[in-house]
Amino acid sequence: MSDIRCRNLCKTFHQGGETITALDQVSLDIGEGAFVCLSGPSGSGKTTLLNALGGLDTPDSGTIAIGEQRLEHLSRRQRADLRLHHIGFVFQAYNLITVLSARENVEFIMQVQGVPAKEREKLATGVLAEVGLAGLEERRPAELSGGQQQRVAVARAIATRPALVLADEPTANLDSRSAARLMDLFVTLNRERGVTFVISTHDARVMGYARRLIGMRDGRIVSDQEQQPHAMAI
Amino acid sequence: MNVTWILAWRNLWRHRRRTWLTVGAMVFSNILLVFLVSLQLGSYQMMIDGSLAAFPGHIQIQHRGYLQDQHIYQSVPAAVELAARVRAMPGTEAVAARAEAFALASSAERSFGILLTGVQPGFEPAVSTFPGKVRMGRYLEEGDSEAIVIGSVLARNLKVGIGDELTFIGSGRDGSFAAGVATVVGIFDTGLEDVDRSMAQVPLAWFQQLFAMGEAGHSVVIRVPGLEQVQATAGALRALPGVAQGELVVLDWNALVPGLRQAITSDMTSAWFTYSVLVVLVAFSVLNTQLMSVLERTREFGVMLALGMSPGRLARLVGMETLLLAALGLGLGVAGGGLLSGYLNHAGFVYPGVEEMMERFMLGGRIYPEVSLVSLLVGPLAVFIGALLAALYPALRLFRLQPVAAMRAV
Numbered sequence: 001m002s003d004i005r006c007r008n009l010c011k012t013f014h015q016g017g018e019t020i021t022a023l024d025q026v027s028l029d030i031g032e033g034a035f036v037c038l039s040g041p042s043g044s045g046k047t048t049l050l051n052a053l054g055g056l057d058t059p060d061s062g063t064i065a066i067g068e069q070r071l072e073h074l075s076r077r078q079r080a081d082l083r084l085h086h087i088g089f090v091f092q093a094y095n096l097i098t099v100l101s102a103r104e105n106v107e108f109i110m111q112v113q114g115v116p117a118k119e120r121e122k123l124a125t126g127v128l129a130e131v132g133l134a135g136l137e138e139r140r141p142a143e144l145s146g147g148q149q150q151r152v153a154v155a156r157a158i159a160t161r162p163a164l165v166l167a168d169e170p171t172a173n174l175d176s177r178s179a180a181r182l183m184d185l186f187v188t189l190n191r192e193r194g195v196t197f198v199i200s201t202h203d204a205r206v207m208g209y210a211r212r213l214i215g216m217r218d219g220r221i222v223s224d225q226e227q228q229p230h231a232m233a234i
Numbered sequence: 235m236n237v238t239w240i241l242a243w244r245n246l247w248r249h250r251r252r253t254w255l256t257v258g259a260m261v262f263s264n265i266l267l268v269f270l271v272s273l274q275l276g277s278y279q280m281m282i283d284g285s286l287a288a289f290p291g292h293i294q295i296q297h298r299g300y301l302q303d304q305h306i307y308q309s310v311p312a313a314v315e316l317a318a319r320v321r322a323m324p325g326t327e328a329v330a331a332r333a334e335a336f337a338l339a340s341s342a343e344r345s346f347g348i349l350l351t352g353v354q355p356g357f358e359p360a361v362s363t364f365p366g367k368v369r370m371g372r373y374l375e376e377g378d379s380e381a382i383v384i385g386s387v388l389a390r391n392l393k394v395g396i397g398d399e400l401t402f403i404g405s406g407r408d409g410s411f412a413a414g415v416a417t418v419v420g421i422f423d424t425g426l427e428d429v430d431r432s433m434a435q436v437p438l439a440w441f442q443q444l445f446a447m448g449e450a451g452h453s454v455v456i457r458v459p460g461l462e463q464v465q466a467t468a469g470a471l472r473a474l475p476g477v478a479q480g481e482l483v484v485l486d487w488n489a490l491v492p493g494l495r496q497a498i499t500s501d502m503t504s505a506w507f508t509y510s511v512l513v514v515l516v517a518f519s520v521l522n523t524q525l526m527s528v529l530e531r532t533r534e535f536g537v538m539l540a541l542g543m544s545p546g547r548l549a550r551l552v553g554m555e556t557l558l559l560a561a562l563g564l565g566l567g568v569a570g571g572g573l574l575s576g577y578l579n580h581a582g583f584v585y586p587g588v589e590e591m592m593e594r595f596m597l598g599g600r601i602y603p604e605v606s607l608v609s610l611l612v613g614p615l616a617v618f619i620g621a622l623l624a625a626l627y628p629a630l631r632l633f634r635l636q637p638v639a640a641m642r643a644v
């Protein structure tokens with residue numbers, strides 16, 4: 001269900017009496033299992049597009065379909081359910097719940113999904129091991145490095161077995177080594193689980209991992225090209 | 235374990251000081267409420283017990299209409315025999331027959347109107363605290379005939395003392411002239427001037443003879459072991475001959491002393507108004523805490539919304555936090571209030587400034603709060619519910635939260 005079709009997306013913001021065009025007639029198709037990077041300078045509309053794709057923000061006009069679901073036809077509750085069961089989010093600032101341990105952060109979202117307690121614990125431990133955090137399950141975010149926190153965030157995002165992961169500048173706060181490990185993890189998940197990745201970044205090294213690179217500027221798509229990943233850049 | 239409950243619990247302790255302040259306010263209010271309600275219920279119990287033990291008893295059997303219109307001819311036939319029969323019934327603690335009449339009491343120098351009561355000296359002390367109020371001389375005894383006990387104010391007004399004679403005149407049940415001379419054997423002092431000025435007691439047998447009562451009296455006074463037994467015993471008494479036929483009526487203490495219930499109801503109403511103010515103040519404290527807590531976590535809530543949690547689930551999380559907060563206040567408050575009230579229930583205490591009221595209701599000097607499920611839980615549960623209601627506003631705010639805007643919050 002993870003193929004994405006956007007048509008003529010427009011979104012403007014008003015700030016201090018000024019109108020900012022964040023998305024300007026954006027049309028885009030992303031196939032299932034794709035590994036896409038949205039690139040461009042700050043203010044180019046990458047995050048706005050990601051938010052719109054995830055149903056976090058509503059475009060002023062245009063349509064978005066994820067699989068068979070037209071986002072504009074979904075209620076707030078239905079969009080939340082879509083995110084809960086089919087879309088994983090990874091944010092620049094990790095956004096973990098500080099009072100919960102790594103395992104509890106991952107378990108929490110599974111609990112919301114309705115996964116039974118015993119299964120939850122097993123799955124959470126497994127997914128944390130998968131992202132390389134075995135043995136650190138009971139640590140709270142403050143006791144983990146930035147890279148480790150971002151891995152917990154990834155574990156949280158993929159624990160629900162989403163078909164689509166939207167990642168907004170996931171490496172922005174990471175050192176090169178942690179960033180490389182994170183991107184390797186994304187590539188593995190994409191390759192082995194078929195998870196679709198849409199990553200916004202302005203880091204050229206991250207772009208090297210993508211099989212499709214979409215360039216944005218002033219709310220418009222200015223380039224869209226397939227490429228051979230060259231991950232060695234990081 | 236349920237992660238949402240873990241999260242709710244840990245969220246409470248993000249700001250320990252603030253949480254403890256709020257819990258402290260709830261605990262303080264709950265202790266206060268438990269103590270005040272226990273005190274209130276204890277006082278009511280003492281008021282009822284004291285007032286009823288003084289004279290009226292828990293239940294009386296009277297001639298129908300006598301309570302409203304106390305004519306001497308509205309009498310209970312074979313009162314002593316009826317009292318004996320009632321005494322043998324299960325559920326009664328003490329029973330005594332009485333007869334009453336208004337009379338003019340005269341000493342050598344003065345005359346005053348009094349309410350003269352004929353009592354069974356052997357049984358009266360068990361239904362009334364009057365005999366225990368005799369400060370000079372003695373109370374009436376079995377075998378006494380022309381003996382009288384009078385109030386201290388009446389004794390002073392008539393200028394009589396122990397051993398002096400009093401003459402009294404009145405109207406007999408058959409309309410005849412009733413007159414007698416009695417020797418003062420005791421002087422009681424209840425502390426209530428009206429009572430001490432106008433009441434006197436003589437042996438029932440002699441009263442019946444003087445006032446041409448035959449075997450009749452005016453009431454059979456019954457005490458039961460506790461207030462909770464009044465209705466059951468009154469029900470059983472209604473099956474007695476004479477009562478069942480409608481000539482006699484069984485009156486419980488509510489009917490005998492209607493002012494007592496009204497005084498309690500009135501006091502309770504004003505007290506609950508005060509308690510409500512306390513509950514509202516605590517609710518505002520919880521509202522403040524939870525609102526701050528929600529506002530501080532706007533970004534985190536935005537992330538949760540982004541991850542797919544519904545606003546309803548977030549509201550439920552805030553509700554759970556408030557529930558835990560309120561439960562903490564409830565548990566500690568009930569425990570603290572229970573301990574305090576329990577101790578005072580055992581030791582009693584003096585409540586300065588209410589001696590006059592206590593005397594009015596024939597109470598002793600110490601107050602003993604009554605600890606019961608009602609006194610322990612009614613106030614704290616009101617605080618608990620108030621706290622939960624106070625969390626509604628911060629919780630409902632979450633339904634307006636937009637994930638993107640919330641995640642931008644600092």
